[in-house]
Amino acid sequence: xxxxxxxxxxxxxLANAEGIGSLGKSAYQFVDxxxxxxxxxxxxxxxxxxxxxxxxxxxxxxxxxxxNFIDLKTLVDWxxxxxxxxxxxxxxxxxxxxxxxxxxxxxxxxxEKAVASxxxxxxxxxxxxxxxxxxxxxxxxxxxxMAVKEYYDLSPISDWPEAIRLKDxxxxxxxxxxEKNSLNYHYVSQYFFFKQWFALKDYANQKGIYLIGxxxxxxxxxxxxxxxxxxxFKLNQSGQxxxxxxxxxxxxxxxxxxxxxxxxxxxxxxxxxYQWWIKRIQASxxxxxxxxxxxxxxxxxxxxxxxxxxxxxxxxxxxxPGLDLFLAIKEALGSVNIIAENLGFLTQEVADLLEVTGFPxxxxxxxxxxxxxxSDLPHNxxxxxxxxxxxxxxxxxxxxxxxxxxxxxxxxxxxCGRQKAESVAEMLNRSLAASCSQTVIYTMQDxxxxxxxxxxxxxxxxxxxxxxxxxxxxxxxxxxxDLYSLTxxxxxxxxxxxxx
Numbered sequence: 001x002x003x004x005x006x007x008x009x010x011x012x013x014l015a016n017a018e019g020i021g022s023l024g025k026s027a028y029q030f031v032d033x034x035x036x037x038x039x040x041x042x043x044x045x046x047x048x049x050x051x052x053x054x055x056x057x058x059x060x061x062x063x064x065x066x067x068n069f070i071d072l073k074t075l076v077d078w079x080x081x082x083x084x085x086x087x088x089x090x091x092x093x094x095x096x097x098x099x100x101x102x103x104x105x106x107x108x109x110x111x112e113k114a115v116a117s118x119x120x121x122x123x124x125x126x127x128x129x130x131x132x133x134x135x136x137x138x139x140x141x142x143x144x145x146m147a148v149k150e151y152y153d154l155s156p157i158s159d160w161p162e163a164i165r166l167k168d169x170x171x172x173x174x175x176x177x178x179e180k181n182s183l184n185y186h187y188v189s190q191y192f193f194f195k196q197w198f199a200l201k202d203y204a205n206q207k208g209i210y211l212i213g214x215x216x217x218x219x220x221x222x223x224x225x226x227x228x229x230x231x232x233f234k235l236n237q238s239g240q241x242x243x244x245x246x247x248x249x250x251x252x253x254x255x256x257x258x259x260x261x262x263x264x265x266x267x268x269x270x271x272x273x274y275q276w277w278i279k280r281i282q283a284s285x286x287x288x289x290x291x292x293x294x295x296x297x298x299x300x301x302x303x304x305x306x307x308x309x310x311x312x313x314x315x316x317x318x319x320x321p322g323l324d325l326f327l328a329i330k331e332a333l334g335s336v337n338i339i340a341e342n343l344g345f346l347t348q349e350v351a352d353l354l355e356v357t358g359f360p361x362x363x364x365x366x367x368x369x370x371x372x373x374x375s376d377l378p379h380n381x382x383x384x385x386x387x388x389x390x391x392x393x394x395x396x397x398x399x400x401x402x403x404x405x406x407x408x409x410x411x412x413x414x415x416c417g418r419q420k421a422e423s424v425a426e427m428l429n430r431s432l433a434a435s436c437s438q439t440v441i442y443t444m445q446d447x448x449x450x451x452x453x454x455x456x457x458x459x460x461x462x463x464x465x466x467x468x469x470x471x472x473x474x475x476x477x478x479x480x481x482d483l484y485s486l487t488x489x490x491x492x493x494x495x496x497x498x499x500x
Contacts, residue, residue, distance in 0.1 A: 001360060001384070001438040005492040006041025006212065007034060008392065009444040010056070010456065011069050012098060015472040019091030019103045023196040024071030026472075028203055033475045035207040037483035038493045042204065043212035043441050045392060047197070047287070054100045054466045055457075057216045057294065058261075060146065061224050063138035063283055065193035067111060068103055074196055080114040098467045115188040122188070131191050137279070138224075143186035145224035147179035148172065156222040158240060165239045167227060197287070205289070208494055212339065212441075213288030215280070217295040218245050218261035225276075226262055232269055232276055233262040243304045246312035247344060256303070256312030257460050263304055266321045274321070274328040281329055285336060292386075296340035296361075297350045299325060326357050339386050343367075360439070363387040365432060366400050369412055377415070378435035387437035389428045389446055392456040396445045397425040399452030425449040426482075433490040440492070447483065448474055 014021030014030060021027070034042055048059030049066045056066075072086045089106050092099030122128055132139060152160055163171040176183065201211055219225045221241055226233055234242045247257040269276060284291045300322055305315035329336060340354055342361040354361050363385050368376030381387055389397045401409060401424045412418075416431040425446040432440045445454040445468070457465040487493055 001386075002495065003438050003492055004040035004494060005433065005440045005442065005487055006039045006043055006210075007444055007447065008043040008388070008441050009470070010045040010392070010466075011047065011066075012045075012056075012466065013444065013456070013469050015095070015470050015474070016071075017091075017095075018072050018086065019089070019106070020068050020098050020100075021469065022069050022071040023193075023200050024073050027071075027200050029475065031200070031204045031207050031209055033480060034209050037480045038487040039209065039483070040492075040494050041210050041212050041290075041439065041441065043292070044214065046214050046216060050466075051220060051222055053462050054098075056214075056466065058220045059216070059223065060149075060220065061138070061142045062215070062219050062280055063135075064142045064190055064224075065197060067189045067193055068107060069196075070111060070189065070192050071196055072107075072110060075111075075114045075192070078114075080117040081110060085110050085113060096469045096471055098469060100467075111189055111192070112185060114192070115185050118188050118192075119184060127195070128188075128191050131194065132187060135190075135194075138283075139187065139190060141228040142190070142224045143183045144172070144176060145227055146186045147182040148175050150182050151175045151179055157227055158221070162238065165227075201287070210289040211287075212290045212292060213284055214292045214294060215284050217293060217298050218259070218264075221260060221262050229276065232265055234265050235262065241307045244307050245298070246303050246305050246315060248303050248315060248317075249313050250345065253460065254313070256315065258305060258309070258312040263302065263318075270321065270324065274325050277325060278329055278332045281336060281338075282333055285333070290337040290339060292339040292341055294341050295344070296342045296354070296359075297344055297346060300347070300350045300353045322353060323356060358384075360384045360386050362391075363435075363437060364391060364394065365389045365428060366394050366397075369404075369408060369415070378431050378437075381435045381437045383436050383438055385437045386439045386441060387432055387435055388441050388443070389425075389432050390443060392443075393459050394455075395452050396443070396450050396454055397428045398423070398446075398449055399455060401428075402451070423449045430486060433486050433492060442483075444470060444474075447479060 009030065010021070011023065011027065012021045014026040016022055016024060016026045031042065046056040046059060047065050047069070048056065048061055049064055050056055051058050051060055072081065075081045076083050090102060091106065092102050148164060157165055164175070204211055230239055236242050241262040243263045244259065245261040245263055246259045249256040281291070299320045301317045301319050303312065303315045304318045305312050338359045340359040340361050342350060342354055343364065361382060363376050363381050365376060365378065365387070366389060368374040374380065390400065394400065395403065401412065404412065416427045418427045426449065429442055429446060454468045456468055
């Protein structure tokens with residue numbers, strides 16, 4: 001990685017008149033903003049279809065796209081729907097906050113109309129036929145999973161009859177015969193998503209902007225992967241998780257974090273030479289230019305919790321696949337552009353794994369001001385790293401600063417050399433930009449100096465997260481000028497545009 005910078009902004013947080021950010025005009029405008037401001041990266045959150053709780057880290061599929069991000073105006077341009085089909089829809093009272101319930105109820109019927117229009121001409125669309133053929137490995141299982149899920153009113157796998165949960169072929173086929181419209185919908189809507197996504201990615205690359213994607217280490221218990229390939233997970237004979245993932249108790253939580261994701265059966269995956277992971281990384285690197293893998297430490301050792309446990313406190317550390325996994329990936333795919341999210345409870349073994357892979361790790365400045373000489377203070381950053389003031393799981397810079405006591409704020413100001421007219425976020429972003437990290441990523445909320453009303457996620461809480469959206473007037477000329485000046489001052493401007 002060369003010395004550069006970028007911005008973290010989820011697709012869902014883009015501004016538009018469709019209730020949730022999309023792959024339409026505002027996404028292209030954001031690319032233009034990044035290019036004009038001298039940035040090299042746009043980091044996003046996972047793109048998979050979300051389930052209950054709306055978290056992008058709990059998805060129905062590790063390969064499918066979130067159809068809520070399909071841009072409706074583009075479907076009008078394709079001649080599949082009319083503008084009247086979505087203009088005037090009640091997407092919610094606050095354009096800077098996603099109302100997921102309204103998006104859920106209003107967007108699907110509009111997409112169904114577009115799918116029906118498309119199916120009348122699908123046979124004459126060679127791109128669609130190619131898409132289906134090239135993605136059949138994950139597309140067919142996903143469409144079948146969603147069709148069955150909709151047959152059971154979107155209930156989770158754990159509530160399905162045992163014959164369906166264990167994928168009895170005759171029982172499943174009987175449902176799929178009745179759900180032909182649902183199958184078609186998921187095939188075509190995935191085509192819409194990926195067609196729009198790759199058009200956006202191509203535009204960004206031509207502008208010199210790399211896309212940094214994000215993949216969760218685990219899949220959701222209610223996912224096509226658990227249903228389709230149960231051998232890769234520690235499940236009982238009824239198809240239910242025996243153990244689940246989480247984090248141990250720490251200074252922030254005496255109970256730890258109980259995520260509930262099923263744990264991989266790494267021994268079985270190793271016997272298969274990690275083919276599922278190789279396919280996942282390959283698919284991700286097709287979607288993005290670089291991939292951040294969440295919870296990297298779980299590859300060295302992971303916190304395993306009995307599925308019946310009420311909290312994460314009764315879990316234990318279990319060794320993960322370690323270097324073997326990444327050697328298999330390298331043998332199959334060559335050198336890959338991976339960023340390791342190496343936050344949380346770290347050991348020397350995790351540090352050694354990171355070093356031997358050569359992947360850049362992460363630093364978060366908010367973790368650094370603890371009164372000690374922390375590795376998350378800018379003067380201690382590893383050069384081969386990606387650094388942040390805060391991530392999507394943190395408070396905004398302003399919200400975090402305001403939550404500190406007077407002595408801590410005095411130290412932060414002194415350490416960062418706060419200038420007279422500087423806002424809190426400007427001070428912290430400047431210190432970040434000046435650091436020796438090869439890559440720094442600003443959050444959009446911090447560039448706008450917003451408080452915790454704009455926070456994206458509070459870990460271990462359900463509801464009220466993933467809702468923030470950027471104002472339609474946020475991308476001003478003044479912001480472009482200031483970010484460009486900061487980027488130039490600390491030698492983070494792109495040197496070579498090496499895209500076709």
